Amino acid sequence: MEALKLKDLYDGFRDPKVIKGLSRLIAEEAKKLSKPINIMEVCGGHTHSIMKYGLPQLMPDNINFIHGPGCPVCIMPKERIDHAYILSQQENVILVTLGDMIKVPGSKGSLQDARAKGADVRFVYSPLDTLKIATENPEKKVIFFAIGFETTTPMTAALIDVVRKRKITNILFHINHVTVPEVMVELIDSRDEHVDSYNNRIDAFLGPSHVSVITGSKIYDKFPKAYARPVVVAGFEPVDVMEAVLMVVRQFVEGRCELEIEYKRSVTQEGNLKAQELIEKYFEKADLFKWRGLGNVPESGYKLRTEYAELDAEKIYKEILPTEEIEDHKLCICGDILRGMASPPECTIFGTACKPSSPLGSCMVSSEGSCAAYYKYGNLIS
Amino acid sequence: MNKTVTLAHGNGGLENNELISKVFYRAFKNEILEKSEDAAVIHGGELAFSTDSFTVSPLFFPGGDIGKLAVCGTCNDLAMMGAKPKYLTCSVIIEEGFSIRELEKIVRSMKKELEVNGAIVVSGDTKVVPKGSVDKIFINTTGIGEIQKKGISSNLISSDDTIIVSRDLGRHGAAIFAAREGIELTTDLQSDCASLYLQVEALLAAGVNITAMRDATRGGVSAVLNEWSQQSKVCIEVNEEDIPVSEEVKGICEMLGFEAVNLANEGTFVLAVKKEDVQKSMEVLHGFSNSENATIIGSVTDQYPEKVVLNSSYGTKRFLDLPTGELLPRIC
Numbered sequence: 001m002e003a004l005k006l007k008d009l010y011d012g013f014r015d016p017k018v019i020k021g022l023s024r025l026i027a028e029e030a031k032k033l034s035k036p037i038n039i040m041e042v043c044g045g046h047t048h049s050i051m052k053y054g055l056p057q058l059m060p061d062n063i064n065f066i067h068g069p070g071c072p073v074c075i076m077p078k079e080r081i082d083h084a085y086i087l088s089q090q091e092n093v094i095l096v097t098l099g100d101m102i103k104v105p106g107s108k109g110s111l112q113d114a115r116a117k118g119a120d121v122r123f124v125y126s127p128l129d130t131l132k133i134a135t136e137n138p139e140k141k142v143i144f145f146a147i148g149f150e151t152t153t154p155m156t157a158a159l160i161d162v163v164r165k166r167k168i169t170n171i172l173f174h175i176n177h178v179t180v181p182e183v184m185v186e187l188i189d190s191r192d193e194h195v196d197s198y199n200n201r202i203d204a205f206l207g208p209s210h211v212s213v214i215t216g217s218k219i220y221d222k223f224p225k226a227y228a229r230p231v232v233v234a235g236f237e238p239v240d241v242m243e244a245v246l247m248v249v250r251q252f253v254e255g256r257c258e259l260e261i262e263y264k265r266s267v268t269q270e271g272n273l274k275a276q277e278l279i280e281k282y283f284e285k286a287d288l289f290k291w292r293g294l295g296n297v298p299e300s301g302y303k304l305r306t307e308y309a310e311l312d313a314e315k316i317y318k319e320i321l322p323t324e325e326i327e328d329h330k331l332c333i334c335g336d337i338l339r340g341m342a343s344p345p346e347c348t349i350f351g352t353a354c355k356p357s358s359p360l361g362s363c364m365v366s367s368e369g370s371c372a373a374y375y376k377y378g379n380l381i382s
Numbered sequence: 383m384n385k386t387v388t389l390a391h392g393n394g395g396l397e398n399n400e401l402i403s404k405v406f407y408r409a410f411k412n413e414i415l416e417k418s419e420d421a422a423v424i425h426g427g428e429l430a431f432s433t434d435s436f437t438v439s440p441l442f443f444p445g446g447d448i449g450k451l452a453v454c455g456t457c458n459d460l461a462m463m464g465a466k467p468k469y470l471t472c473s474v475i476i477e478e479g480f481s482i483r484e485l486e487k488i489v490r491s492m493k494k495e496l497e498v499n500g501a502i503v504v505s506g507d508t509k510v511v512p513k514g515s516v517d518k519i520f521i522n523t524t525g526i527g528e529i530q531k532k533g534i535s536s537n538l539i540s541s542d543d544t545i546i547v548s549r550d551l552g553r554h555g556a557a558i559f560a561a562r563e564g565i566e567l568t569t570d571l572q573s574d575c576a577s578l579y580l581q582v583e584a585l586l587a588a589g590v591n592i593t594a595m596r597d598a599t600r601g602g603v604s605a606v607l608n609e610w611s612q613q614s615k616v617c618i619e620v621n622e623e624d625i626p627v628s629e630e631v632k633g634i635c636e637m638l639g640f641e642a643v644n645l646a647n648e649g650t651f652v653l654a655v656k657k658e659d660v661q662k663s664m665e666v667l668h669g670f671s672n673s674e675n676a677t678i679i680g681s682v683t684d685q686y687p688e689k690v691v692l693n694s695s696y697g698t699k700r701f702l703d704l705p706t707g708e709l710l711p712r713i714c
Contacts, residue, residue, distance in 0.1 A: 007633070055698070
């Protein structure tokens with residue numbers, strides 16, 4: 001048998017004929033809908049695919065995407081970026097984080113700015129690469145600024161596991177891992193300050209497949225049952241997203257409200273139990289985690305369990321890490337946008353005070369946010 | 383603009399252009415500089431004049447090294463103005479402790495590439511600085527070339543032109559990324575690093591009516607197309623499925639979340655050629671091994687002036703933007 005090539009993993013899922021075919025099917029099914037439906041893709045990876053492949057242009061008028069809060073970089077509040085910034089400026093500290101985290105500005109600047117001022121900030125492709133940095137710099141403290149959803153959490157847990165087993169003493173952790181279901185509940189359930197109501201226009205969710213590879217699809221069980229919102233767990237290729245939209249539309253047409261899996265290639269109901277055990281071993285839920293643009297969301301973030309306090313940079317550097325809250329910009333309406341109640345151009349600071357080069361709200365922070373997408377592709381979005 | 387220079391200011395994209403226009407152009411402002419061509423056209427349109435400084439890690443990479451790069455880079459800038467590279471200067475800043483053997487290897491490779499271009503180094507300078515002041519070696523080359531055909535300019539592109547790329551995209555950027563420490567990717571991928579004058583010479587000899595040429599270095603083809611669309615105030619429409627990208631480069635892009643159109647090339651150029659000469663250009667380009675897969679990728683329209691539009695094969699379109707920020711892998 002011929003070895004599997006990388007292109008085998010995506011080629012069929014970008015086939016123009018299949019995409020066009022799905023687009024026709026969605027249009028046909030959508031004619032049977034009694035009212036328009038708004039589908040939130042929770043994850044920034046989905047938003048990226050949707051914008052990159054121009055999928056809204058293939059949708060009938062009565063199907064809209066609402067771009068969700070699922071980008072770990074965008075939702076990082078200024079307070080926590082400031083923590084990273086301050087830690088990076090300590091003597092004998094190397095601050096390590098993942099990819100594009102270093103671009104996002106806090107109140108003091110971004111990690112990129114910190115690096116330009118002489119701080120030792122590095123990015124790694126895998127948290128385990130931190131081990132090499134720590135071995136090569138035994139006289140320095142290496143602080144891993146851990147970010148990401150359920151997908152990257154087990155990798156941080158695996159790093160902690162190695163650090164403990166090998167008794168490595170110069171790696172510390174600043175944990176900012178967040179979880180998907182809790183913020184979905186928040187969007188449905190919380191009060192929207194600007195319109196002073198509990199409204200939202202989210203009719204259905206697309207769940208990110210890679211999160212469910214770890215957690216299983218079970219984390220979404222409650223949404224069809226308790227919140228009357230269908231969920232389809234979908235992959236990231238254009239064919240995946242189109243097929244998932246078709247599945248959502250069919251649920252509405254047929255009067256069903258269920259949890260379905262489009263990404264059957266790797267997602268099961270139970271997920272990766274070993275990864276879940278590892279997360280459970282080292283982390284526990286923090287009471288609150290602040291999301292840029294949304295505020296404090298209960299039980300939506302992880303922290304290190306107290307028995308691992310000696311690895312916790314937040315505790316070790318407590319004296320120098322500020323705790324006061326930094327308010328989101330008063331005029332920012334990210335909360336409304338994320339609930340589907342407003343579109344980016346309705347925001348008074350959109351494109352003026354708030355731009356991709358100087359973002360104020362989470363939706364403008366990276367290309368995965370809806371405001372950034374409107375800013376860049378505005379005249380291609382109807 | 384930021385108060386301090388960050389790596390994003392060297393990306394060949396948005397921040398880079400901002401730094402150049404707000405700091406350097408503001409101070410040096412003159413008519414020749416403001417044309418923003420690959421090389422300045424001077425001396426009554428007879429000569430092309432260009433400079434480039436080179437720093438690359440690792441110094442020796444699959445398909446080339448900093449020496450070859452330093453000659454190709456400047457000679458290609460001259461060639462893109464339709465000029466034959468003639469005289470180069472060579473300045474090096476070397477870090478204390480650098481190996482003489484490696485230095486000789488670099489210089490040999492420069493010599494070889496000068497021969498390809500038929501150019502000579504006529505002046506130079508060396509500086510040695512204490513350890514840590516530079517990363518191993520920085521090379522600057524400046525070159526003068528004789529213009530073979532006048533009037534090639536990125537400011538004159540119109541709807542009579544067709545857009546061609548000389549080969550598959552992103553090889554240099556992808557090869558350098560894969561060779562960097564920390565990414566253990568095993569690949570046969572080689573940089574496209576090469577001199578382009580021979581192709582240019584053949585195109586001119588065949589009488590091809592070239593409107594503009596630009597080698598797609600930092601910022602890749604998307605930077606070239608965006609700069610062109612702004613300089614010539616036109617819309618450039620590109621068909622995504624026609625953009626040639628090798629399987630290896632595609633694979634690296636998939637893994638790291640990059641787009642091949644944003645990756646650097648060192649021996650790949652974009653051409654705007656009059657429609658009636660497209661056939662002739664393709665025949666010429668296909669006669670060279672490093673442009674044997676030259677492809678027509680797009681056309682010039684007035685749909686969205688000063689924008690580059692990417693059309694997908696399934697009927698959607700999006701703007702292809704100037705790359706922004708430092709090239710960083712996406713998290714998820």
